[in-house]
Amino acid sequence: MKEPADARQIARAIREHDDFLLLGHVNPDGDVVGSLLALGSAMRELGKTARLIPGGQIPLSVSFLPGAEELIDPQPPPSGIVVVALDCTDPGRLPDGCRDLQSAALVLNVDHHACNKLYGDLNYVDPTAVAVGELVFYILQELGVPVDPARAACLYAAMATDSGMFRYEGTSPRTHRIVAELLELGVNPREMAERLMQTRSFEEAVLLGRALASLRRSDDGRVAWMVLRREDLTLDGRLHKCPEGCVDYARDIVGVEAAACLREREDGVRVSLRSRGTADVNSIAAGFGGGGHARAAGCTLHQPLEQAEQTVVRALREAVR
DSSP states (O other), rough: OOOBHHHHHHHHHHOOOOOOEEEEESSSOOOHHHHHHHHHHHHHHHOEEEEEESSSOGGGGTTTTGGGGGOOOOOOOOOEEEEESSOSSGGGGGGGTOOOOTTTTTTEEEETTTTOOSSSSSSEOOSSSSSSHHHHHHHHHTOOOOOOHHHHHHHHHHHHHTTTTTTTTOOOHHHHHHHHEEEEEOHHHHHHHHHSSSOOHHHHHHHHHHHHTTTTTTTSEEEEEEEEEETTTTTTEEEEETTTHHHHHHHTTTOOOOEEEEEEEEEEEEEEEEEESSSSSHHHHTTTTTOOOOOOOEEOOSSOOHHHHHHHHHHHHHOOO
C-alpha cells in the first residue's frame, strides 16, 4: 500500500473495475456527502455498481442534495469489491462494520487531510485542496463524465461547507475556477447558502442554545469552550448530534484564538477544535488520536467529561501561549 496517486490513476482504476463501495467518515459532513453523491452518480453513468455509505445520519443541511435518499446504512464490505474511501484520514474513521479492508479487491483513498495515513492501494491525497469535492471534480474530468446540474449541486455543497462558504485557508484560485464552472451549470449561490448555512431543525436550535449556555473562557480571554453532557444532548428521550458549526460561536468571540466544543457520548467525549491561526489544532487533535486541519480538527477522548475538559483546555492554553 501507500502508493501516491493522482486523479488520472484513480479514474483508470475506476474504469478497470465494475463493483464499488463508496465510504464516508463517521459523523458525515457536507463535503463527504456531496462527494459521495457526485462520484457515485458518475460511476453509475459509466455502468458501474456503486453503493454509497456515509458514516452515520447525514446533516439536515445537505439532505436536499440529489440522490441523498440513496445513501444506505453501513454493511460489511463484500469480499472482492473495490472500496473508495472519501475524506477519511484512516480506516478507524470509516463507518462501523466497514473498517476491515483486507478483503477488498482494491482500496482507493481520496482525501485532503495532511494527516492521512495513506492506507489505500492508491492514495490520492492533496492537502492543498479545500475539500474532497475539489478532488472528485478532477476525477470526473479524467473519467470523461460531464458535471450535470445535479452533480454540480453536490460538488458545490461539498466545497462550500468545508471551506466555510469559501472563507477558510485552502480556498484558492483553482477553487474559484471550479465554482465558476458549477455556477454556469445552474447552481444558485444564494439558495445554496440558505440551505447549507441557514437551515437547522428545532432540535438543533435547542441544542445550540444549551451549548451557548455552557460557554466559558480562560482568564486571558484567548481560549473559549463549550461542554455538553449527555442529558444536554437528549430531547424527547432521544440522543441528538450537536449542531454543525457550534464550536464556531466560541471561536468567533473577540480575543479568542482557539476554541473547543466537548460532547459527552457513549463512546467517549467528542471534541471539535477551532483556531484563528495561532494554534495548530490539528497537532493537538493528533496527540489524542484525531486529526483534521491546522484551524479545524477533532478527536475523541476516553476520559470522564470533567477530566477531558481539563485536558483539552490545558492543551489549547499551551498552544496559544
